[in-house]
Amino acid sequence: MKPLILASGSPRRKELLQQVHLPFQVKVSNIEETFDPSLSPEEIATSLAFQKANNVFQENKEAVVIGSDTIVVLGETVLGKPKDEDEARATLQKLSGHTHFVISGVSIVSAEKQLNFFEKTAVTFWELTEEDIDFYIKTGEPMDKAGSYGIQEVGALFVKEIKGDYFSIVGLPLSRTVRELKNFQ
Known part of the structure; x- marks a missing residue:
C-alpha cells in the first residue's frame, strides 16, 4: 500500500481523514492560490485542488x-476568505436569508x-441579525474560512438547510474521497 499524503494544512480536513482511521501524513502545499476568473466555480475548486496535490506529489512520487x-x-x-472583520460582516450580510453553494474540489494524484x-x-441561511453577525465575528471563527463561516462550529447556528454532502461543506467530501482512494492502492 502506497503512503497517503494530505496536501493541506486545514485542521478540518485532517480531522475528517482521522475520523475514518486512514493512515496518512500531512504535507502542506506551498502554491500561491490563483485561478483563471473565466473558469466556472467547479473548475476553480478542482483546479486549486489539483495544484495543491500536484505540488506535493512532485516531492513525493511514491505516494498517493x-x-x-x-x-x-x-x-x-465566489466568496473567499475575508481580509478583515468588515469583509466578513459584508459577506455574512449577503448570505443572510439566502441559499448559496459550497463546492469542494478534490484531486487525487499518484x-x-x-x-x-x-x-x-x-x-440556506436563516435571516441573520446584526447582533448574530457581531457575536460571530467576535469569536474569530469567520476569519480563515471561505464564505466567512464554518458549519462545524458556531456558524452552524446560521444554517437553516443543506442539500448535499455535509462533509463537503466542512472541506472534504469524505465518503466519495475514501471510495475513490480504493482505486489508487
Whole structure:
C-alpha cells in the first residue's frame, strides 16, 4: 500500500481523514492560490485542488496525494476568505436569508493516475441579525474560512438547510474521497 499524503494544512480536513482511521501524513502545499476568473466555480475548486496535490506529489512520487479546495458561491460571486472583520460582516450580510453553494474540489494524484472531482452542496441561511453577525465575528471563527463561516462550529447556528454532502461543506467530501482512494492502492 502506497503512503497517503494530505496536501493541506486545514485542521478540518485532517480531522475528517482521522475520523475514518486512514493512515496518512500531512504535507502542506506551498502554491500561491490563483485561478483563471473565466473558469466556472467547479473548475476553480478542482483546479486549486489539483495544484495543491500536484505540488506535493512532485516531492513525493511514491505516494498517493490528496489535494482539496473549498469555495463558496453566491449567485455568480465566489466568496473567499475575508481580509478583515468588515469583509466578513459584508459577506455574512449577503448570505443572510439566502441559499448559496459550497463546492469542494478534490484531486487525487499518484504515479499511475490522477482524478479530479467536486461535490456541490446547497446551504440556506436563516435571516441573520446584526447582533448574530457581531457575536460571530467576535469569536474569530469567520476569519480563515471561505464564505466567512464554518458549519462545524458556531456558524452552524446560521444554517437553516443543506442539500448535499455535509462533509463537503466542512472541506472534504469524505465518503466519495475514501471510495475513490480504493482505486489508487
